[in-house]
Amino acid sequence: MAQDEKDFTHGFGGDVAQAFANQVDYCRANGAPVTARAVAAIAAALDSPEPGPFLAHVRDWQGQPLADALPLRAAGALHALHLSGGEPALAPLYAGEAADDGAIVGDVLRRHGKELLPWLDGPPQTNEAGRSSNFVAAMLWLAGNGLPPRFECLEVGSSAGINLMLDRYRYDLGGMTVGPEQAAMAFTPEWRGAPPPDEPISFASLKGCDVAPVDLTDPGQALRLRAYIWPEHTARFARLDAAIAAANERAPDLVKMNAADFTERELARPQPEGTTRVLMHSIVMQYVPEEQRERIAAAMERAGAGATPDKALAWVSVEADRTMLGHVLKVRYWPGGGEWVTLARAHAHGAWIEWQAEA
Structure with a gap:
């Protein structure tokens, strides 16, 4: 047995x-x-x-x-x-x-x-490029709900910054294609449900933080990432190799900082007009201390109170729901009330997305 x-x-x-x-x-x-x-x-x-x-x-x-x-x-x-x-x-x-x-x-x-x-001594480094499909799907939905479609992305718990290179990947999301033709990686998750809104989106910037950032160009640190990949998911090893190659061409914008300090610092910076500033994270909040989670929520509420149609704010979360042994993609945005909206159930590593959001 x-x-x-x-x-x-x-x-x-x-x-x-x-x-x-x-x-x-x-x-x-x-x-x-x-x-x-x-x-x-x-x-x-x-x-x-x-x-x-x-x-x-x-x-x-x-x-x-x-x-x-x-x-x-x-x-x-x-x-x-x-x-x-x-x-x-x-x-x-x-x-x-x-x-x-x-x-x-x-x-x-x-x-x-x-x-x-x-x-x-420290939590797992479970950086996974496939999760970026969730982020992009959420941004399509936000653009479809009237927020500026040019995104200034802030990721907490970025690990090696693999998802900070999401603008270099190409996606087929329920028939909706997004991203460059000559992409570092391409993702076609099994899509369940209606497609996300058909909106042109772009990226003003992508930056992130981690308390123990991983340098993809260092073979020893890359081995640490490989060790946390589930061995039966062979496609993930190929994606990690592609991310390493992309990082060697141009490193992701990643700083060593805790999630709360980074969020507060970045939200205090001036925001360009015609952008949506997005705080995003995937499979991270379970590792963030409660005091920091409270600071992040408070900082987002303060920033949300000052958001305008030309300088919008959004929060995109892909986190585990262990009661259902799966993950949920949720968003909040300002102006617009700032209530959480569930967009989808999602596979932990991007294999499928079950879209539940209304248009």
């Missing part, structure tokens, strides 16, 4: 156990059976009487394991070890072959525990 079939919600801390169980379910629901096996195997190994430093740190986690994405931190460490060729025993697991996952992973993590500990 594969390890992810076993009940591993006993033995170690309930919050940690539940976080791993939730992540297994989430991976299965999003087409990642190998990653589900890896997460389940790590969880099973936590019951070991001699876990070693890595597993002991996971088992005795002092934070909030689900909010901290602890299972993905641990799975990223394991995948990095496999990608680097440092542990041949992991090959059957990542090839999707039958194996005693718990025994193999437990032994590997005990032997490599000390070197893998740094992977637990």
Whole structure:
């Protein structure tokens, strides 16, 4: 029986156990059976009487394991070890072959525990170019609702800045094509529902921040991004290679700064007429401290109060809804009341978008 079939919600801390169980379910629901096996195997190994430093740190986690994405931190460490060729025993697991996952992973993590500990120090870097389809679809909708179609984009939690290059990609969104003919990447997510509005959009600027920005041109840092890609999603590795090539041609505009400081700073800058300033983020807010989230919301409310038809403001969010094991694309905009509007359900990595917005 594969390890992810076993009940591993006993033995170690309930919050940690539940976080791993939730992540297994989430991976299965999003087409990642190998990653589900890896997460389940790590969880099973936590019951070991001699876990070693890595597993002991996971088992005795002092934070909030689900909010901290602890299972993905641990799975990223394991995948990095496999990608680097440092542990041949992991090959059957990542090839999707039958194996005693718990025994193999437990032994590997005990032997490599000390070197893998740094992977637990920070949240996963899950930058994914496919999510930019959501941002572009939202901007089409905003333009269709009368906001200036020239966008000044501000992304928080940009990681390596892959989505800050969205103006260099081409999109087919339900038959609506957007972007340059000679594009660094092309995206055609499975589109469910009516197409987004047919509007010409352009970009005045794209800039972003991250507390630990990743340099795509550094091979060591690029390996960190690869480790967080679910191994069964092979197209994502090709997209990362394309993003690395694009960054080598022209690096994204990315600064080291926390999300609240960046948002407050950028919203205080003068805004050109005829633009919509957009705060955007994807799979980020679960890692942002509550105090910063409150500051961001307050800053957006203040800026929204001063928005005009020629200097509009919008907030585009692609975040997880774990009650449905999926993601939701939502927007707010000013002037216009600033209420959240759900536009779509979306695949975590851009494979499909289920459009729900009215025209």
